[in-house]
Amino acid sequence: TPVIQALWRPRREDYLRPGADTTAIMPAVSKGDGMRGLAVFISDIRNCKSKEAEIKRINKELANIRSKFKGDKALDGYSKKKYVCKLLFIFLLGHDIDFGHMEAVNLLSSNKYTEKQIGYLFISVLVNSNSELIRLINNAIKNDLASRNPTFMCLALHCIANVGSREMGEAFAADIPRILVAGDSMDSVKQSAALCLLRLYKASPDLVPMGEWTARVVHLLNDQHMGVVTAAVSLITCLCKKNPDDFKTCISLAVSRLSRIVSSASTDLQDYTYYFVPAPWLSVKLLRLLQCYPPPEDAAVKGRLVECLETVLNKAQEPPKSKKVQHSNAKNAILFETISLIIHYDSEPNLLVRACNQLGQFLQHRETNLRYLALESMCTLASSEFSHEAVKTHIDTVINALKTERDVSVRQRAADLLYAMCDRSNAKQIVSEMLRYLETADYAIREEIVLKVAILAEKYAVDYSWYVDTILNLIRIAGDYVSEEVWYRVLQIVTNRDDVQGYAAKTVFEALQAPACHENMVKVGGYILGEFGNLIAGDPRSSPPVQFSLLHSKFHLCSVATRALLLSTYIKFINLFPETKATIQGVLRAGSQLRNADVELQQRAVEYLTLSSVASTDVLATVLEEMPPFPERESSILAKLKRKKGPGAASALDDGRRDPSSNDINGGVEPTPSTVSTPSPSADLLGLRAAPPPAAPPASAGAGNLLVDVFDGPAAQPSLGPTPEEAFLRFVCKNNGVLFENQLLQIGVKSEFRQNLGRMYLFYGNKTSVQFQNFSPTVVHPGDLQTHILSAPPALRSQVDGGAQVQQVLNIECLRDFLTPPLLSVRFRYGGAPQALTLKLPVTINKFFQPTEMAAQDFFQRWKQLSLPQQEAQKIFKANHPMDAEVTKAKLLGFGSALLDNVDPNPENFVGAGIIQTKALQVGCLLRLEPNAQAQMYRLTLRTSKESVSRHLCELLAQQF
């Protein structure tokens, strides 16, 4: 564009050619300006024909400067400045500088601006933590801050802001707020002080305590000087994230400031109007500040804000006041930030749809920047229930972008958006377009597209033959980019769904006919035919020998891993198709297999050959039976996609852009104890083993207060049926059932335990017709229980559709005995309102009981061995339920111990034994329950080798009767 060209004098570039003589032409400013020696030196360096010449010239200069600094004659300020500046130049060329620091520090106390400036610049660029110098530097800064000379004060503040070290923070963090809010500080000083404070706060927040200055900082939003406001908004935005309540008053001030800017005419703000756009950067900053908070509570403020947002949307429709790109960029910077705020609030359907329409126009704009930004922004709109449908109307434009955009990053945004707008209604179209795109897609994004297609195909598969076709197409088109996760997953699904097995076998058989097919296809084909080849064996075109020879024709071209898989297919064929036995045995017997250099292949060949020769048909059929269904669990593909995208880039995909800010709000509004908020399950896992064992909770923790906390967010619903505490207690003696239910959400549990290991399936059902957003269940471990979270909840973009159920699997390992169960923390947004609840997961120590049968005399012998007072725990309590012997028996068995008959002389009594299995130790437990029907009382006695276990088991069990 002409503007840009006019800004630079390209003809001057001629002088920049290597070897050009530049000494004759000094740039305009430097000519009449002081340091001629510096200009000459720079010219010399530029004239050097080689790196060696440059180094030689620099060494000469360094020697010169060193001798000047060491000389007897005291240098005047000008020379000092010049030499320090030369040193700086040499440093910036990439050479080490090991002297001159003291001279630079000396310049700080000069009373001439140009000398001071060079001194500060040197210090800022070459930070040196030499403590002696830091003291001198801080001293000079202190003097300048106290000088009341705004120029010097700004230099000092900029130095602190540029260095931002802890030492400087300690020295000045207390002074800067004072300078910032002092009535007599100049505007430019306030600007610098605000950002200087921001830097110190970012580096060491502990050094910047909030104080009475806080309120006055907020009022800087009203300052007459727009530059002061510009700097102050940044500071407030940073401070309010950690102290939202202290800064809450900024909302109304920001809204009224924004409103004044947005409604001003294009020339009202004079200096702050940029290409006819009033204060674009300040507007953007104010809009970002507002994104730190939920929508204003005050109706008047909210009304005013909505008006602002509407004005911005209206202005986007007005004809431009200038054809210059600067005008439209500045205007659209505000527009995009406005849309971000609208998406952040996610509560104004009208604005969301208008935003979507506006972005829709940009999708076809001639500016690539705008098309890119519109695609990116629409991605987040797609996840709002209010605008999802509106986004979907642009599907054709987005598909077109995927096909025609020249910039790969734009195509990538288009793919992200298609993924985000995908639902049952358009899945087939989107998946087929993505598959088509994959044929020509850039290598850099192929794997990601493959993962997206695989996820969409699975999530929206109505008939599984479509799913199988899609995955096989993926392998055909981009086999190299189909990771194990993807093709494992298709095998799992085919194995688990018998309605698709025949189709899968047929399709894979056809795919293998291709003369060159990808090795991943051979793997999938080998596995599927080995399991389900019989389903197509009736067709003479795919008779067993044909299937075998087709697979075997690929064998020699494949890697060891694939060949190993094929050998397994072959032995399965011997079982499925006895008529192939001789051929396959011949293959296994061949020297190339039996004496294969690869141990794995050799072993398989030897073992399979022997198995097929010695085993009877029945044994063979049992050993080589069809694979059992895989446990239904969330595919690991999604996790992989998230890993791939990285923390920053995840935004477009899984709504990560909005998560952090909404978490900020939650964190501010809800008193979340730090132990409960787990940023990521993996971090938590690592932390757990390393952490010192937490202090043992008080004994009462097991008895009372079983409900840890149900945060009452604004729209929290009362729970139905049993309280979470009651529900938790019921799980002591059973493994399956409903753990929690309110009007929004039901959480079901299925679990199984063996020795010290357990697996728990959690089912989250959305009982409403509205989608839950940012749905994130996490597990926290206050105790010694280590819980491995195998998979994230499967909802794409962390959403649970209305009426849908999602599943989470936890693998649990008990490391040692524990008292406190792990906590399940569930957070999501329902209709824009944050919901949070924390429940105790029904994992109690008795789950790791292994029942032990023993004879009466053994029981009594052990009972006596555990006779220390602390080994026994006893409780006498009133029956809470009818005293039914069968029910009691069932509960005791559910509790986990073995029930021993003929041990207690009184047949009414119950006696049990078992071992608590933990990784670190085993705890033998004996128990005795004596009902007294007349008194409606029980006496429960526990004896174990560990005091805490005895007491805990006793408390848990006593609450069951």
Add this chain to the structure above:
Amino acid sequence: MSLHGIRFILIQNRAGKTRLAKWYMQFDDDEKQKLIEEVHAVVTVRDAKHTNFVEFRNFKIIYRRYAGLYFCICVDVNDNNLAYLEAIHNFVEVLNEYFHNVCELDLVFNFYKVYTVVDEMFLAGEIRETSQTKVLKQLLMLQSLE
């Protein structure tokens, strides 16, 4: 939302020579050199049909080319692209005014003044002052000081 603002500002020529490097985050010298090289590699392969934004590690670079120079600002992925793109242009216009038709050589010979211009307009990784009139007035005032 980001707590960090601008991570760094770079001015480089097509050959990869750095004309300004302003860091708002702690990097050691090797890391800085690596970043400089990576940014150059990422930005110079793009043409006018490309956007002015490019993903970079976990950040993004907002850049604009003026004659032989690339002005690059590194920010968080969720920062406002167009606001920073125009912040670059605003900065360039100030340089142009201050150096009376700026060219690459001005930045070389007056490198120490360029830092002053930057600090007037950007501080602590944030936009400090956006009014060209105010910035130029201040720069001329400083120019007049001894």
